[in-house]
Amino acid sequence: MKMLEEKLKIDKISKGTVIDHIDAGYALTILNLTGLDESKNLMTIGVNVSSKKYQTKDIIKIENVFLNETQMQQISILSPNATISLIENYKVIEKKKVKIPKTIKKLIMCVNQTCISNSEKEPISTEFTVLEEKPLKIQCVYCERIYKLEEIVFTSKEKKGKKVKQRIQL
Ligand SMILES: [Zn+2]
Numbered sequence: 174m175k176m177l178e179e180k181l182k183i184d185k186i187s188k189g190t191v192i193d194h195i196d197a198g199y200a201l202t203i204l205n206l207t208g209l210d211e212s213k214n215l216m217t218i219g220v221n222v223s224s225k226k227y228q229t230k231d232i233i234k235i236e237n238v239f240l241n242e243t244q245m246q247q248i249s250i251l252s253p254n255a256t257i258s259l260i261e262n263y264k265v266i267e268k269k270k271v272k273i274p275k276t277i278k279k280l281i282m283c284v285n286q287t288c289i290s291n292s293e294k295e296p297i298s299t300e301f302t303v304l305e306e307k308p309l310k311i312q313c314v315y316c317e318r319i320y321k322l323e324e325i326v327f328t329s330k331e332k333k334g335k336k337v338k339q340r341i342q343l
Contacts (some may be wrong), residue, residue, distance in 0.1 A: 186215075186235075187263050189214070189236040189239070191234045191265075192236070192250070192287070193232050194226070194255050198220065199252050200219070200222070200232070202251060203251055207248065208244075210296075212235065216234065216236070217235075218232070235256055240253070250277065256268060276314070277303065280294055280299075281301055281328060283299050289295070
C-alpha cells in the first residue's frame with residue numbers, strides 16, 4: 174500500500190481532476206453513480222490507499238475531465254470528506270471540499286411506495302432535507318421518512334447523453 178501511495182503521488186496528471194479523501198471503498202460506487210466510468214479518458218484509481226488523516230482512503234485521478242454540480246453533489250453524499258482538485262499544467266489551480274447541499278433534489282429515490290414522489294399518475298421530483306451530515310441522515314420532504322446513508326437508493330445517471338433509470342443500492 175505504501176508503494177501505491179507513492180506511485181499515486183508521482184503520477185501527476187497534466188490536466189483534469191483529482192478526487193481525494195474518498196471514504197475507503199467508495200471510489201467504484203462514485204465512478205458508477207457519476208457516470209465517470211463511461212469516460213474514455215485516462216483514470217487512475219486507488220482503493221484503500223493509506224492516509225495519515227483517515228487511515229485509508231480512495232482516490233480517483235481523471236484526465237481532461239472537470240466535474241459538474243450534480244457529480245459534486247453525488248460525491249458529497251457518498252464521501253463528505255472528499256476534496257476536489259482541478260489540475261492545469263501539472264499544477265493544482267483550485268482545490269475545494271465537497272459540500273452537502275441543505276436539500277438534495279432528484280438524485281435520490283424515496284422507497285416508500287405510498288410517498289407522493291412515487292405516485293403513478295403525477296410523479297414529482299424527490300426532495301430530501303439533510304438533517305445530519307456526518308453520518309448522513311436525510312428526510313423526505315413529502316412523506317417525512319428518514320434515511321441513513323446505507324439505506325439510500327440513488328435514482329438515475331446520465332449515460333451516453335440519455336438518462337437511464339438506474340437504482341444504485343449501496
Ligand atoms: Zn417520501
